[in-house]
Amino acid sequence: MAMSAGSGRARIILDLEWVRVVESWAFERREATLVEEVQLFDGPMLGNFDELVPATGNLKLRRSRAVTDYLARFGRFAGLTFNSPSQHNAGKHLRPGKRLEEMVAATTGGAAALFLHDHSADELRSAFWMWIDFAFGLNTEASFAKPDEENFAMEGAGPFWRSFLTANSSRFALKSMAAIGASEGEATDCVCFDVSFGARTVHAFPVTERKALAINPPGFPLLGVEFGRQ
Numbered sequence: 089m090a091m092s093a094g095s096g097r098a099r100i101i102l103d104l105e106w107v108r109v110v111e112s113w114a115f116e117r118r119e120a121t122l123v124e125e126v127q128l129f130d131g132p133m134l135g136n137f138d139e140l141v142p143a144t145g146n147l148k149l150r151r152s153r154a155v156t157d158y159l160a161r162f163g164r165f166a167g168l169t170f171n172s173p174s175q176h177n178a179g180k181h182l183r184p185g186k187r188l189e190e191m192v193a194a195t196t197g198g199a200a201a202l203f204l205h206d207h208s209a210d211e212l213r214s215a216f217w218m219w220i221d222f223a224f225g226l227n228t229e230a231s232f233a234k235p236d237e238e239n240f241a242m243e244g245a246g247p248f249w250r251s252f253l254t255a256n257s258s259r260f261a262l263k264s265m266a267a268i269g270a271s272e273g274e275a276t277d278c279v280c281f282d283v284s285f286g287a288r289t290v291h292a293f294p295v296t297e298r299k300a301l302a303i304n305p306p307g308f309p310l311l312g313v314e315f316g317r318q
Contacts, residue, residue: 101224105162112157113150161253164285170212171289173203181269181293182206188267188275196273201294203269207315212292215315216281219262222311224249248305257284261300264315269294279315 159166173182180200183191191202251258264277271278271294278300282291295303300310 109158110154113154169289170209172206172208174206191270192275195270201271215313218313256286261303263310263312271296
């Protein structure tokens with residue numbers, strides 16, 4: 089998935105999603121138990137040979153179907169392309185050398201939003217996965233107990249999460265730790281990530297805080313993320 093190196097909890101989301109998919113193909117409770125113990129933690133079934141062998145054999149028969157299901161859902165995050173501001177649309181969101189005050193003036197009247205810096209693809213990818221981590225990385229004990237989307241519903245994020253797994257495109261907004269650029273004639277520290285799963289691209293651009301709050305679902309927090317160079 090080429091996640092940022094620090095997104096440990098985002099990796100847990102991948103594990104939980106795999107467990108959910110495999111469990112959906114499990115015919116017996118011992119199969120589901122085995123999947124949870126192997127993927128999430130060491131458990132008593134791993135030492136029970138009489139239970140382990142038949143459960144493993146049954147799961148192997150259905151592994152290809154589980155992989156197909158997994159790749160159709162969370163697998164859509166693999167191979168996303170992140171373009172730096174200078175790479176996206178001939179530098180639409182970048183005016184090198186301009187001060188923030190000049191950017192504020194340049195973005196009035198519907199002009200394109202502008203970044204202060206030409207953030208690299210790696211910086212954008214890191215911020216993207218940190219946000220996924222913060223938004224959907226749940227308490228591990230609660231997640232292990234029932235690894236499916238209902239966990240996210242406890243945080244009011246279930247529908248938002250499902251949009252990333254099923255929609256052709258999805259977007260979210262985050263808050264940087266410092267000024268990131270200008271949008272609509274205002275200095276701003278907010279960024280929108282517009283994800284096109286069909287085109288396999290992620291387009292990032294500054295937005296006002298007002299716009300950021302409107303992009304995220306009602307009541308969903310505007311999470312702060314360390315974004316690129318500060």
